[in-house]
Amino acid sequence: xxxxxxxxxxxxxxxxxxxxxxxxxxxxxxxxxxxxxxxxxxxxxxxxxxxxxxxxxxxxxxxxxxxxxxxxxxxxxxxxxxxxxxxxxxxxxxxxxxxxxxxxxxxxxxxxxxxxxxxxxxxxxxxxxxxxxxxxxxxxxxxxxxxxxxxxxxxxxxxxxxxxxxxxxxxxxxxxxxxxxxxx
Amino acid sequence: xxxxxxxxxxxxxxxxxxxxxxxxxxxxxxxxxxxxxxxxxxxxxxxxxxxxxxxxxxxxxxxxxxxxxxxxxxxxxxxxxxxxxxxxxxxxxxxxxxxxxxxxxxxxxxxxxxxxxxxxxxxxxxxxxxxxxxxxxxxxxxxxxxxxxxxxxxxxxxxxxxxxxxxxxxxxxxxxxxxxxxxxxxxx
Numbered sequence: 001x002x003x004x005x006x007x008x009x010x011x012x013x014x015x016x017x018x019x020x021x022x023x024x025x026x027x028x029x030x031x032x033x034x035x036x037x038x039x040x041x042x043x044x045x046x047x048x049x050x051x052x053x054x055x056x057x058x059x060x061x062x063x064x065x066x067x068x069x070x071x072x073x074x075x076x077x078x079x080x081x082x083x084x085x086x087x088x089x090x091x092x093x094x095x096x097x098x099x100x101x102x103x104x105x106x107x108x109x110x111x112x113x114x115x116x117x118x119x120x121x122x123x124x125x126x127x128x129x130x131x132x133x134x135x136x137x138x139x140x141x142x143x144x145x146x147x148x149x150x151x152x153x154x155x156x157x158x159x160x161x162x163x164x165x166x167x168x169x170x171x172x173x174x175x176x177x178x179x180x181x182x183x184x
Numbered sequence: 185x186x187x188x189x190x191x192x193x194x195x196x197x198x199x200x201x202x203x204x205x206x207x208x209x210x211x212x213x214x215x216x217x218x219x220x221x222x223x224x225x226x227x228x229x230x231x232x233x234x235x236x237x238x239x240x241x242x243x244x245x246x247x248x249x250x251x252x253x254x255x256x257x258x259x260x261x262x263x264x265x266x267x268x269x270x271x272x273x274x275x276x277x278x279x280x281x282x283x284x285x286x287x288x289x290x291x292x293x294x295x296x297x298x299x300x301x302x303x304x305x306x307x308x309x310x311x312x313x314x315x316x317x318x319x320x321x322x323x324x325x326x327x328x329x330x331x332x333x334x335x336x337x338x339x340x341x342x343x344x345x346x347x348x349x350x351x352x353x354x355x356x357x358x359x360x361x362x363x364x365x366x367x368x369x370x371x372x
Contacts, residue, residue, distance in 0.1 A: 064361035069369040080359040088356030098369030105367070139364035140288035140308070141281060148360045150353045161368030172368040173289070 039077050039084045041120040042092055044158075047107035049094075053119075055079035056093060064093065072098030075105070081148065084119040085127045085182060089148060089155045092119070096161045096172065105160035109136065111178050117156065129156040129180035136162050136176050147177060154182035223322035230280075230314035237283050237307050244290075244300065280315060284308055 043050045056065040056076040067074040072095040082088035095103030115131045137143060147157050156179075163174030217223060287308035291301050354360045 058359060058361050062362040064365055066365065066367050072369065078361070080361075081357045093365055093367055096368045097371055100369075103367070103369075138281075138285050138288070140284050142364035144360065144362070145354075148354055148357050150356045159365045159367065161366070165368065165370055171366055171370070175364050175367075 037083050037085070037125075038079070038122050039090070039092075039119050040122055041118075042075050042158075043118040043120075044111070044115075045118075046112075046115045047105075047110055049075075049104050049107070051075035051094065051104045053077045053092065064091075066093055067095065069095060069098035072096075072101055072103035082154075083121070084129075084156055085121065085125060085154050087151065087154055089151050089157055090119075091147065091157045091159065093159050096176075103160065105158065105176075108158060108160045108178060109134075109162055109176050111158070116183070117158065117178075117180060119156065127154075128183040130183050131178050131180050133179040134176070135179070136174050138163075138174055139172075142175060143177070146179075156180040156182070217324060218322050220321065223318070226314070226318040226321035230311070230318045233307070233311045233314045234280060234283065237287065237311060240303060240307055241283075241286065280311060284311060287311070 038055065039053050041050070041052050051074055054067060054074060054076045056067070056078050057080055059065055064078055065076070067076045075092055075094040077084070078091040078093065082090040084090040084092075094105035094108070096106055096108070097103045111131055111134055113131050113134065117129045117131070119127045119129065121127070135143070135146075147159070158178040158180070160176050161172035161174065162176040163172050165172050287304045290296050291305035291308060293301075296304075
């Protein structure tokens with residue numbers, strides 16, 4: 001009996017050690033948003049911007065969807081990403097203009113470090129995010145890692161277009177990106 | 185052989201098996217680093233692409249009067265034509281980012297001839313790829329192992345302005361989009 005127990009001990013040790021040192025761990029999986037936690041509204045008092053949020057996905061070419069340009073005052077949340085308030089970079093997009101009219105993020109370039117944004121979720125939570133960085137980047141050098149890369153805590157990105165309007169496929173030459181962290 | 189001895193032998197065998205199962209550093213990991221042959225090759229390749237681009241811009245400048253609409257020159261994000269006019273165009277210290285920006289601008293502008301657009305686009309892609317290859321070949325091996333502990337050692341001030349490294353992990357996002365965000369229909 002004692003011999004059997006000893007062999008079992010060895011087997012258990014083997015299993016434990018294999019779990020610590022194996023090289024074929026499965027890729028990290030991302031949990032689906034909890035029901036009722038999707039964001040419903042964004043408010044930025046500093047630039048008098050307020051909009052409900054529609055879920056956005058990816059286009060066939062891999063680029064992120066944007067709200068219909070004919071309704072430029074509508075903002076959207078990238079729903080294949082992070083839920084605002086959860087660890088990671090949640091992304092909210094809005095047009096700078098469209099259909100000959102100003103867009104919801106027309107004045108996003110006025111946001112400064114320290115400014116606040118409120119995001120309301122379906123579950124009733126109202127989250128405050130504070131800006132810690134504002135970038136204007138060429139679309140050719142879009143910082144995917146900085147925007148979508150993992151973060152230590154809950155963060156938010158507000159993105160719109162900026163720079164010169166050059167038309168064609170390019171539209172505006174730049175993107176304006178506001179990096180924010182959840183206020184605790 | 186006592187029971188204890190048998191267990192010890194089993195454990196030793198198990199430990200040996202575990203050691204053998206730990207993957208050795210892959211060849212690619214051993215071959216990366218700022219002073220390796222792979223880094224030198226990748227750097228030379230990127231430099232050659234840069235030279236090609238400079239030559240393309242120079243040729244474009246030479247034919248600018250007839251081939252490149254003046255509107256392009258007028259709204260270019262960097263002072264392209266005036267710089268090209270200089271005799272020492274090839275001595276100018278263009279950054280790779282500036283070259284990418286110019287190429288992207290040319291490749292997307294509706295008034296640029298299609299052939300010029302195509303070449304600009306291909307050169308832009310070539311430089312992107314060469315830069316990426318160089319980055320992988322020349323980065324210090326330690327960058328593979330950017331542990332969470334290392335992140336915690338960042339000073340708060342550093343972290344405030346550093347969202348995520350270029351080799352960031354994307355596991356918090358289900359499906360990462362590519363490219364920039366197109367959020368502008370044009371001014372009123």
